[in-house]
Amino acid sequence: MTTVLGIETSCDETAAAIVVDGRDVLANVVSSQIDLHARYGGVVPEIAGRAHESLLTPVVAEAMVEAGVTDHDIDLIAATHGPGLIGSLLIGVSAAKALSLGWNVPFIGINHHEAHLYAALIEEPELEFPLVVMLVSGGHTMLIEFQDHGRYRLLGATLDDAAGEAFDKVARYLGLGYPGGPAIDQLSQQGNPQAIKFTPPMRNDGLNFSFSGLKTAVVNYVRQHPDVETADVAASFQAAVVDVLTHKARRAAQEIGATGICLAGGVAANSELREKTLDICVEEGIQGFLPSRAMCTDNAAMVAATAWWRMRSEGPSPLDLGADPNLRLPFIDS
Numbered sequence: 001m002t003t004v005l006g007i008e009t010s011c012d013e014t015a016a017a018i019v020v021d022g023r024d025v026l027a028n029v030v031s032s033q034i035d036l037h038a039r040y041g042g043v044v045p046e047i048a049g050r051a052h053e054s055l056l057t058p059v060v061a062e063a064m065v066e067a068g069v070t071d072h073d074i075d076l077i078a079a080t081h082g083p084g085l086i087g088s089l090l091i092g093v094s095a096a097k098a099l100s101l102g103w104n105v106p107f108i109g110i111n112h113h114e115a116h117l118y119a120a121l122i123e124e125p126e127l128e129f130p131l132v133v134m135l136v137s138g139g140h141t142m143l144i145e146f147q148d149h150g151r152y153r154l155l156g157a158t159l160d161d162a163a164g165e166a167f168d169k170v171a172r173y174l175g176l177g178y179p180g181g182p183a184i185d186q187l188s189q190q191g192n193p194q195a196i197k198f199t200p201p202m203r204n205d206g207l208n209f210s211f212s213g214l215k216t217a218v219v220n221y222v223r224q225h226p227d228v229e230t231a232d233v234a235a236s237f238q239a240a241v242v243d244v245l246t247h248k249a250r251r252a253a254q255e256i257g258a259t260g261i262c263l264a265g266g267v268a269a270n271s272e273l274r275e276k277t278l279d280i281c282v283e284e285g286i287q288g289f290l291p292s293r294a295m296c297t298d299n300a301a302m303v304a305a306t307a308w309w310r311m312r313s314e315g316p317s318p319l320d321l322g323a324d325p326n327l328r329l330p331f332i333d334s
Helices: 034-040 045-067 086-103 112-123 163-174 180-188 212-224 230-256 271-284 301-314
Strands: 003-008 013-020 024-032 076-082 107-111 131-136 141-148 151-157 260-264 287-289
Touching: 003 045, 003 086, 003 301, 013 045, 013 301, 024 045, 034 045, 045 086, 076 086, 076 112, 076 301, 086 107, 107 112, 107 301, 112 131, 112 141, 112 260, 112 301, 131 230, 141 230, 151 230, 163 180, 163 212, 163 230, 180 230, 180 271, 212 230, 230 260, 230 271, 260 271, 271 287
Parallel strands: 003 076, 076 107, 131 260, 260 287
Antiparallel strands: 003 013, 013 024, 131 141, 141 151
């Protein structure tokens, strides 16, 4: 039995978790900074770093109390070392290394994107490979073939804005506040998704995505129709995004013969995306897995779970491992 303390500070969530053997979550504590950044309409790196510095120690302590463990019970300490905001990453990595030295247990650095892939396996460990994972967040939109543990192939990615970024920008323009994804999701339930015919971008062009043009189309439409119902704009915009995401996820699953489709990342909490993803999985006769909303957003349980698998295959990281804001997944070519 391996008990892992996971730490996540890649952006604006200060998180710590205790996970046993990659799947038994004893505690998963997340301290959100949304209120600190809302007035600015987005994450301010300097504010995020300072908040992590003050919040991380109490968050780790809370996780250990909730899990009923002490430092003597911890076998491995993991922290996200990239990608993300450099100042935020450094707080988590430095704290994990200090605890590793103080408690005399191994340290391992974890790729934030890889952790999102493993979020699905925490709640559904019997998922069969290969899987198509649709990783959609504020910074990234990718279709990934999850072939096996540690084996990933990039099938498609955004060429400009990420889906979550487009949600935030459209929400800001519509005056819906930050974060934009949940605001648009909620307002869309009051609108007509067929009211405005926004063209889903690059729908039939490979497996890559583009959302900047759709964002511009929304802005132009509202300027030309100032009396349009905001709920209809939100619903129509969301429908276009979800349509292209699920359409390409279906194509990717067909191309690789996937056993199922998983969602990952913050945008995976979107209610319409979750519903439509399950619909296409039923139509294709394959598995469809939607992580709980707690596992969609940044959290440390997914970091700890990934660390358990990584430790088995590669062993611990050296203590001179640094934070890498541009860290990439170790994709294979075929």
